[in-house]
Amino acid sequence: MEFKRLKEWKDKLHVCIRCGYCYEHCHIFKITNWESDTPRGKLILLYALLHEEIEPTDYMANKIFECFNCGRCDASCSAKVPVTDIFTDVRADFIDGGFDVKGTLSHINEDLCSKCGICVSICKYEARTLDKEQNKIIIDKVKCRSCGGCEAACPSGAAYIEEGYMVSEKELLEQVQCYLGGK
Amino acid sequence: MGLVGIERLKGILGDENVKTDLADLYVYGSDASVHEALPWVVVRPHTIEDVQNIMRYANPRLIPVVARGAGSGMSGQAVPSKGGIVMDLKRMNKILEINLEDTYVRVEPGVVDDDLNRALKSHNVFYPPTPASSRIATIGGEIANNASGVRSVKYGAVRDSILGMKVVMANGDLINLGAKTRVEATGYQLDRLMVGSEGTLGIIVEATLKFVPIPKYRCMGIAKFNKLEDAGNAISEIMSSGINLSMLELMDNVAIKAVNQAQNLGLPDVEAILMFEADGMVKEGVDIEVKKMMESCKKHKGFGIELSYDAKERTRIFSGRKKLFPALSQFKEYYSCTSLADDMAVPYSKMAETAQKIHEIAKRNNVIMTAYGHCGSGCMHTKILMDTRKKSQWEDAKRAVFEIYEYVRSIGGTTSAEHGIGISKAPAFKREKSDSLNLMRAVKKAFDPNNILNPGKLMDAPDDWVTATSLRYRLDEKDMK
Ligand SMILES: Cc1cc2nc3c(=O)[nH]c(=O)nc-3n(C[C@H](O)[C@H](O)[C@H](O)COP(=O)(O)OP(=O)(O)OC[C@H]3O[C@@H](n4cnc5c(N)ncnc54)[C@H](O)[C@@H]3O)c2cc1C
Ligand code: SF4
Ligand code: SF4
Numbered sequence A: 001m002e003f004k005r006l007k008e009w010k011d012k013l014h015v016c017i018r019c020g021y022c023y024e025h026c027h028i029f030k031i032t033n034w035e036s037d038t039p040r041g042k043l044i045l046l047y048a049l050l051h052e053e054i055e056p057t058d059y060m061a062n063k064i065f066e067c068f069n070c071g072r073c074d075a076s077c078s079a080k081v082p083v084t085d086i087f088t089d090v091r092a093d094f095i096d097g098g099f100d101v102k103g104t105l106s107h108i109n110e111d112l113c114s115k116c117g118i119c120v121s122i123c124k125y126e127a128r129t130l131d132k133e134q135n136k137i138i139i140d141k142v143k144c145r146s147c148g149g150c151e152a153a154c155p156s157g158a159a160y161i162e163e164g165y166m167v168s169e170k171e172l173l174e175q176v177q178c179y180l181g182g183k
Numbered sequence B: 001m002g003l004v005g006i007e008r009l010k011g012i013l014g015d016e017n018v019k020t021d022l023a024d025l026y027v028y029g030s031d032a033s034v035h036e037a038l039p040w041v042v043v044r045p046h047t048i049e050d051v052q053n054i055m056r057y058a059n060p061r062l063i064p065v066v067a068r069g070a071g072s073g074m075s076g077q078a079v080p081s082k083g084g085i086v087m088d089l090k091r092m093n094k095i096l097e098i099n100l101e102d103t104y105v106r107v108e109p110g111v112v113d114d115d116l117n118r119a120l121k122s123h124n125v126f127y128p129p130t131p132a133s134s135r136i137a138t139i140g141g142e143i144a145n146n147a148s149g150v151r152s153v154k155y156g157a158v159r160d161s162i163l164g165m166k167v168v169m170a171n172g173d174l175i176n177l178g179a180k181t182r183v184e185a186t187g188y189q190l191d192r193l194m195v196g197s198e199g200t201l202g203i204i205v206e207a208t209l210k211f212v213p214i215p216k217y218r219c220m221g222i223a224k225f226n227k228l229e230d231a232g233n234a235i236s237e238i239m240s241s242g243i244n245l246s247m248l249e250l251m252d253n254v255a256i257k258a259v260n261q262a263q264n265l266g267l268p269d270v271e272a273i274l275m276f277e278a279d280g281m282v283k284e285g286v287d288i289e290v291k292k293m294m295e296s297c298k299k300h301k302g303f304g305i306e307l308s309y310d311a312k313e314r315t316r317i318f319s320g321r322k323k324l325f326p327a328l329s330q331f332k333e334y335y336s337c338t339s340l341a342d343d344m345a346v347p348y349s350k351m352a353e354t355a356q357k358i359h360e361i362a363k364r365n366n367v368i369m370t371a372y373g374h375c376g377s378g379c380m381h382t383k384i385l386m387d388t389r390k391k392s393q394w395e396d397a398k399r400a401v402f403e404i405y406e407y408v409r410s411i412g413g414t415t416s417a418e419h420g421i422g423i424s425k426a427p428a429f430k431r432e433k434s435d436s437l438n439l440m441r442a443v444k445k446a447f448d449p450n451n452i453l454n455p456g457k458l459m460d461a462p463d464d465w466v467t468a469t470s471l472r473y474r475l476d477e478k479d480m481k
């Protein structure tokens, strides 16, 4: 598969000194604690992909989609590697390459969805559209920033964020309850 | 190591703590150095028993084991050059005890330096060695490298903050070294031997560290110099004048420009700046120390001196220095900042000469180099900035590195002040310590008879650092701009 957009970032990838400063605040790293889930780790993978030393796999693609776009990595990097811009572009490459990914993205439960379109209007990244012909909500996996806005806004409980990263509504509620001394 | 081995490790640690996907191996194959080599498997212990079981599995099978903290080492110490198991210790990150009465703290090896200091701050004490990488560097990695930092001039390196530790040996045995007391003369100081051992003698699984009170007053100053030589002379004078300073940092023009470009800090575009600090419980005392440093700077043509007791302002001034290494990558388009010849220590009286020599050597070898560092503790940092895509630049770098170390040795300096030896500095280290290498090998054999702990490092690293492992930069001259 061709990493057309990634290739444009070749020089920026070269500038990364692999100091690791970018992972200090990375939420994904804090959840999994594996270095391969850090921004530095993902940049290392992209460098290898770019030089065709490893084959892209579902596992790798999924990693690149595990990110909340918080931008803390960009802010920590004095080498000015535009980490999140690189990730956004390479996501588009992976989608073009036909990879099916879950990452931290939002999803839709078709059975519950009433096609009211509230999630479409709430999403400030224009990641959701209502396809009138198919009568279904379409999610743009490159545009979705996993902010959870749609999940909070959906009156039918049909929009949801991938679980396992401690940010879905259910997981957040559990954490609050735990903090307040409940179970 | 076949499937059976992987299954055994999964049996010991649980599936979720063992990684074998090529994607993971790639990531764990490098650190902040120029080196790269893939491990066979990455494992993540949570307890001392986990570490013991991994070692008991690996030792009879002669499988290399490389301990890893944050992977922020700059000389390839955590790069598994002989393959094997990378043991990621970041999940062993509990602060086990803060004992205010006996003034020590007990921690697991994966505790991050800044996290430790955040926990200590509420008790008005701090753990002082703190490298610039303290936001991610782990205590285990710091001990294994004898890290130091900006305040080491007053409070010492990591070795000066260690009271004791627990270590898992190559065969899985657990030993206790040192003590919890401030002094100890009970036989060989084996805890000290672990300091700077770079994962080659044992796995540090717990450390007892001392802490000190946070001083009530800290005053930071900054002085500008039109000549690097003048700044060097000021350093030498400050250090010999009996001032009990807590920081003295040098940045040359390359470093200043890089920080300004990356962070827009507006540092003055001069040949050098010195940042100095004094701290203490009594303001008058701090005033006296700072005044003396100002006078030394002025005597050597330092100008535009600014002082600040304000914590926010001090952080602002210093933030540029903390992010200098990454910022240097911004200095020139298509140039990368490589961690080479990066942290020599030289006598104070030779600071000025060394700084100049660095630039001379750089020019002669077609690379850019910078001179900066914790000069108060004699540490002179440099980095090599070059177009890493070009093969010829690696040859240039190799020559420059060789010349720098030959010079440093000739003036009574040493190869590494704090970043350790690993792979890239091994050739210079071997030349410097030629008369004790055999003794070091004997020590290594006593600790690790099967040579499984981080093999291929220090005295066992190859003589040519360029070909010792794959370089993590890819040569790429075809569509070069
Ligand atoms: C931007 C930047 C700035 C830096 N500034 C400084 C500085 O100011 N001062 C300084 O001293 N260093 C500095 N460093 C270098 C580095 O951060 C330090 O040496 C740090 O102590 C390494 O810690 P780590 O957890 O990353 O160790 P790693 O890089 O993961 O490991 C380093 C070595 O320690 C061994 N090791 C790790 N944990 C253990 C353990 N539990 N038991 C046995 N062996 C172990 C490894 O096997 C390896 O040999 C800097 C690095 C970067 C990238
Ligand atoms: S992206 Fe920036 S902060 Fe992250 S490792 Fe690379 S240089 Fe360091
Ligand atoms: S933007 Fe993504 S990779 Fe960067 S710190 Fe946030 S979650 Fe981590």
Ligand code: SF4
Pocket: A105, A106, A122, A123, A124, A125, A126, A127, A128, A139, A143, A144, A145, A146, A147, A148, A149, A150, A151
């Ligand atoms: S999670 Fe946020 S960005 Fe993604 S579709 Fe929902 S509202 Fe839009």
